[in-house]
Amino acid sequence: MAPGSGTTVSLTAPVRLRDRTAGSRVLFGPHETNLARDREFSDRHVAYYARRAAGGAGVIVTEIASVHDSDWPYERAPLAADAGPGWAEIVRACRPYGALVLAGLGHAGAQGSSAYGQQALWGPSRIADVVSREVPMELEQPEIDALVAGFAAAAAAAAAADLDGVEVNAGQHSLLRQFLSGLTNRRTDGYGADRARLLREVLTAVRVAVGPDRVLGLRLCADELAPWAGIVPESAAAVAVSVAGLVDYLVPVRGSGMSVSATRPDLHTEPGFNRGLCAGIRAAVAGAVLVVLQGSVVDPAMAQAVLDDGSADLVEMTRAQIAEPDLVALVRAGAAGRVRPCTLSNQRSMVRDPRNPIVSDEAEPRSGHETEDPPVEGRAPDPGEVLVVGGGPAGLEAARVAALRGHRVRLAERSTRLGGALRLAAAVGGRARMGLLIPWWERELARLGVAIDVGVEITEADLDAAADTGVAALLATGSRPGPFGFATTAGTVVLTAAELQRSVLRAGSTAAALARLPDGVVVVHDPVGDPTGVGVAEQVAAAGRPTALVTPDQVAGAQLTRTGDLADANSRLQRAGVVRELRSTLRSVGAGRARLEHVWTRERREIDCAVLIDCGYRLPEDALWSARPHLPRAGDCVAPRTVHEAVLEGRRMAMAVGATGAQPTRSATARPRAAAPR
Template sequence: MNPYYPNLLSPLKVGTVTLKNRICLAPMNLREVDHNGGFTARTIAFNERLAKGGVALITLGEACVSQTTGSSESFMLRITNPGAFFSLCDIAEAVHRWGGKISMEMSHAGALCIPQNNFGNQPMSASAYIKPTGVAVREMTVEDMEQVAEDFGNAALTLKNAGFDMVQFHAGHGWLIHQFLSPRTNKRTDEFGGSLENRCRFPIMCLQNIREKVGKNFPVDMRMTGDEIIEGGYHIEEGKEIARLLSPYVDMIQVSTGGIYHPDATARMSPGVFMEKGCNVDFAAAFKSVVDIPVSTVAGINEPNMMEQTIKDGKADLILMGRGLICEPDMPNKLAGGRMEDCNRCLRCNECHGRLFAKNWFLCTLNPEVGFEDRLSIPAAPEKKKKVLVVGGGPGGLMAAWTAAKRGHQVTLCEKGSELGGAIRFADHVYFKRDMAYWRHQMEKRVAESGVDIRLNTEVTADYIREMKPDAVICAVGADPAQPPIPGLDNSKVIVGATMHDSDQNYGDKIVIIGGGLVGCESAAELHAEGKDVTVVEMLPGIAPGCGVAQSNALRIGMTGVKVLTKTACKRVTDEGVWVQTEGEEEKLLPADSVILSAGLRPRSALVEELQTASVPEFYTIGDCAAARKMGDAIREGYYTAVNL
C-alpha cells in the first residue's frame, strides 16, 4: 500500500485486466494521422511519455469505427483502415513498455459528420433534420444501424488484435450513440425511439456486436454523458437509468458530462477556471449507486488530495485526467514517491484545446515539452559550463533560470522588483487564478533550490552586464501596458489593468473596462464576482479574440452578468465616466466610479536594445519583451533557450 495515496494508488480490476493505480488518461483526439492513416510518431511519443509517468490506463481519443461515414474531421484515425494497423500495434507496445494499459475511444459522429470528410456521404442520425449550415441529416434505417453496429464490432476486434487491453464505446458528448440516447435528438416513433428502453436499443446492438467479436474476457468500457445540462436533454436521473440498462454489456463506465451540442454543455466537458474543480464527481457517485461495475469521474481534477478523497469516499473508482496529465505527465510516479509538491497543477486555461483546434497540435502553458516528446528533453550537462545572466523574474525568466541551472550552468537571475513572478503576480489576488499563483510560488522554490543566485531589487543595465561579463544573457524584461490615444486617460479614475492589484484602493461600484481582450474580460469577471456593476467596451465585433472555443465557453460562464459593448469606440474619459460610440449610434456616457484600462501590452523593446549594447557573446530575447503574448509563450521560450545553451 502506498503511504501517501493508499486509495488512489491501489490497483483495480476491470473485467479481466488489472490497472496498477486509479489514475487514467482521459481520451484526447490529438488530430494527427500520418499519410497511411495511422498515428504519427509524435502521437505515439506523447502517449509513451504519459505511460512512463506511471498512468495506469491510457484511453486514446476519438477514432472513427466506419470507413466511409462517421468522421467529424479530416484528421481522425479510422480504426479498421489497414494502413493504420502497424501504428496501433506500435502505440500499444509503447504504452506496455512502461507497465501501462491501453484502450481507444471508438466513435461515430452521426449527424455531426462532415460530408467532405466522409466521401461526400450525407450525415445520418437517429432522426432527420436540417443543420444550421443547411446540410440535411437523414434518418438511419435499420440496415444503417446494423452496418454501424458491425463497424463497432470490427473496430474493437482490430484493436484487440493490435494488442490493446480494452476498448471504449463512446456513447456521450453529442456523437451518434448519444444522438440515439437523447430525447433532444431522437424523435423516432419506431422501436428505436420514444421510451428509454427504445432509445437504448441501437446502443445495445452495437455493444452486443462488440462483445460477439472480442469475446467475454476482453474488457469493454463506455464513456457517457451523465447529464446533458441543457433544457430538453436528459438529466442525471435518466442518465442513471441509461447506465443501468447498458451496464450489463460493459465492464466499466466513464462519466463525463455535457458535450459539443451547446456552449453551456461544452463548458462542462473541459471546464475552465470559473467552475469548481471536480464539478462532475457527484454524477459519477450517482452512477455508482445503480451499477456494480467500476465507474470513473473526469473534469477539472488536478489536486491529488481531492483525487484520493474521491476514491476513499467511494464516489468514483478511477480518476481520469486529460489536461492534468498533459501539464504533469509524471504525476502518478511523483505521487507514489511523495513528491506531490513537485507536481504542476493544470491551470484549466484551455490553451491546449484552443491550439489543437487552431493549429492541429497542442501545446501546454506549463509543460514546454508537450508535442516534442520525441525530440526535446533536457540534454546532458553542456561541454562548457557557462556564466548565464537572466534578466527579469517573470515566467520566462523563471523557466530559463531553472532549466539552465538544472543543466549545470552558473546562473544569476536579476529582478528589478522585490518579488519574482513578473506580470503574473496578480494571480495571488484572484480567486480563479489560484493555480497560476501556485505555479509561481512553486517556481520560486524550484529556482532557489536549483542553486540560482537570485538578486531581487536589482535593475539590470548595460553597464551591469559589462561589469558582470556573462557568457550569455537571457533577456526576459516583459512588456508595458499600452496607452491608446484616448483623451482623458490621465484622469484619476483611470487605473491601468496590470496594476489593479498593486494597492487596496476601493474602485467604487460602477466600473468600465476599456478593452475586451482575455485580460480585460477576466478582470471584468473578477470585479463582477465582487458585486460590481461592470461594463466592457471593445472596438472589435467580439471579445477575447484568439481564444479557442473552450476558453470562450469558460469566459461565457465567468462573465454572466457583465455588460459587453462591442463595435464600440471609447471617445474620452471625463470625471463622469467614459464617453463611447457604438457603430451606427450616437455618443453616450457610461457613468463610472473607476475606469480600468486593459488595452494590451507593448514589449520593452527600447530596454532590450539598450541591454544589447553590452555586447555579450550570446544574447537571447524571450517572452513578452520579444512580443507581448501569453505566459506559455514566455515559458516555452525560456525553456528552449536554456536547453540550447
C-alpha cells in the same frame, strides 16, 4: 475503495480490468490532439502516449477514432479503418511501462462536420445541431446496421493490433449519446421507444469483436444539463445498470450539444465537479462494474480522496498528465509537491479548432512535441554560470532549466516578488488557478539551488561585468503598457489592467482597491478579446461597482471560443449586470464620460465613466536588450503573448547556454536568429 471490499487503495496501486492489470488507477482519457497524419495515428502520437505511460499512467485511451467513413468530425480526426498500424506502435511503446492501451471508438453524428467528408451528418432525428445549425440525415435501418458493424470492425482491428481493449464513446460528440437523449432522439420506431437499444447493440457487437479477455469501457453521458428533455442522472443510472454486464468500466461524463464546454470546462469550474454524479452511478451499478471519475481532477490529493471515500474506482487525470507527464511516478516516489500544476485554462489543451493547433500545455510546452523537443534534464556539455534577468514565467523557466542542466544560476527580479505578469493575471477575477505555477517554480528553484535576488534591478553595467567574468546573461524582462488607442482629457481616472491588479494585490481585495477610486461607473476597455477584459469586468462588478465592457467585437471575449468559455463568460457577465457595449471603438475619455464609435456605422455616443480600465495591448520591455542586442531574450520582452510562449522561449534559451561551449560576450554584435518553426 475496491468495489465491495471496504479497503482503501492507493492511486498508484495496480488495478485489475478483465484479464489484464493496469499499473495504476490513473486513466489518461481520449482527447483531440491534432497529431494525426492524414487520418492515421502518427509517430507523434506514439511518443505522446509513451511519455504518459513512462510517467505511470495506468490506462491510456487513445484519441477517438471514427468507426465509419461517414464521420469526419475535424480535419485530423483518426479513422479506425486506417488506425491499425499506429495502434500497434502505440501498444509496443507503452506496454513495457505497465500501462493498458485502449482504443477510443466513436461516431460524432450530428456534432460532426460535413466540411471534410462532404457527406450529410448522421443523426437519430432531423434535429439541427445547436452549434453548426446543420440538420442531420435521420438514420434508417441500413445505416444503423452499418454503424453497428463499423463499431465491431473497429474493435476487431484494435484487437488485431494487440490493444488491451476499447472504450466506446457515448459522451460528448457522440451519435450514441444523441440516440440516448430526448433532445435529439424523436423517433417513433424501436430506437425511439427504447433509446438505449442502439447502445446495447453496439456494446454487444463490440464485446464479440474484442473477445472475452480484452477490456471494454464505456464513456457514458450521465447528465446533459437539460432536464426538460435530456439525459438526467436517474435515466443514466438505469442505462448504466442495463449495460453493466457488457462493460468492464464506466466513465460518467456530463454535457451535450447544448453544453459542449461542460465536459472539459476551463478554470472557472471547480475541479472534481463530477464527483457526486460519479458516486451516484457507482452506487447504482453496485460493484458490477468499475467506475471512473472524470471532471477536471488535476490534484493527486483529490484523486486519492475520491478513491478513499468510494466515489470511484479509478480517476481520469487527462489534462493533469498533459501538464505533468510524470504525475504518477512523482506521487509514487513521495514527491507529489513536484507535480507541475494544471491551470485548467484550456489555452493549449483544447484543440478542436479550425486552426488545428497541436495539443500542449502552457507550462509544459514539450507536451505534444515529444518527437521534436528534447528533454530538459540532460546536462549541458559546458556548464557554467548563468544570470537570468527577470522573474516572470520566461525567466523562471529559464532558471529552472539552466539549473537542471548543471549551470550555477542566479535570477534577479526588480520587483519584490517573483511571477511577473503571471502574478497579475492570476489576480484577474476567476483566474486564480493561473497563479499556482508561481509557487511551483519557487519550490523547484529552491530545490535546484538557484540564487534568487528580488528587489534588484540589473543595469547595463551589471551585464558588462557578468560578461567580463564569463557569466552568461539571459534576458526575460517582460512587457510594459502600450500607448492608449484613445484620447484622454482631465476628469476621468485611467488605469491599465496591470495597474489595477497591482493595486488589488497591495490593498488585499478588489473592493478595497476600488474604494480608493472615484465613485461611479467603471468602464473596462477590451480591444483584445482575451480572458483579461472579461475577467476584469467580472471582478469589478463582483466588487459592487456598476460596470460596462467596451469591445469592438460582436461578442464579449471573442477569443474565448478557443478555451470553451465564450458562452459561459457572457452568461456570467449577464448575471453580474455588466453592460456590454459591443461593436464599439473607444475614441476618448474625460470629464466623466467615455465617447464611443460604432465600428460599422461610425455613429458616436457617450456613456458614463468615472474610472476607465484599459485592457489593451502591451509592448516589450526591451531597453536592456536594445542596449546589448547580442544577448538572448525570451518571453514578453520579445513580444507580449501568453504563458506558453514565455515558457517555451525561456526553456529554449536555457537549453542553448553552453550547448557549444561558448558563452555570449560583449564583443558579439549579431542579433540572435529566430528559432525555426516547429
